[in-house]
Amino acid sequence: MNRVLETFNWTVAKMDLGTITGLPDDALHALSGMLVLTIAAYLLRRPPWTWQPWLTVVVAETINEAYDLTQTVFPTDEGNLRASLHDFWLTVTWPTLILLLWPRFVGLEHDAGPLAPLRRLWHSREFLTGFAVATLIGLCAAVYLW
Secondary structure (H helix, E strand, O other): HHHHHHHHHHHHHHHHHHHHHHHOHHHHHHHHHHHHHHHHHHOOOOOOOOOHHHHHHHHOOOOHHHHHHOOOOOHHHHHHHHHHHHHHHHHHHHHHHHHHHHHHOOOOOOOOOOOOHHHHOHHHHHHHHHHHHHHHHHHHHHHHHO
């Protein structure tokens, strides 16, 4: 077992996973974000739209990208900051959308209950304007960094 761990290389394992599945790296990042979110929600016994599973995805992807940025042995495109930010964005996009939007879909139809303050916030003009501006700035930054 010790010898297996000594010869294990995460970069090679990711490349093999892409070869085995036939999926491009971008699709693997999006799917892995959803997989980590689902597993974290199950293990933490929390709904996937709460902050704990989302934070697990962010931490796992941060560790993955930090590892990729430190690799100098393999001549892949993983070692530059733009590729790392792109991979991070791809992995965290769907879990973030679930965190922000899903409570609106599972919210109660009346004004009482645990999600009532979140529903009132979501329907406020200030929140929607701020969310739209932040989304536009994020998209422009992603296009610029691409």
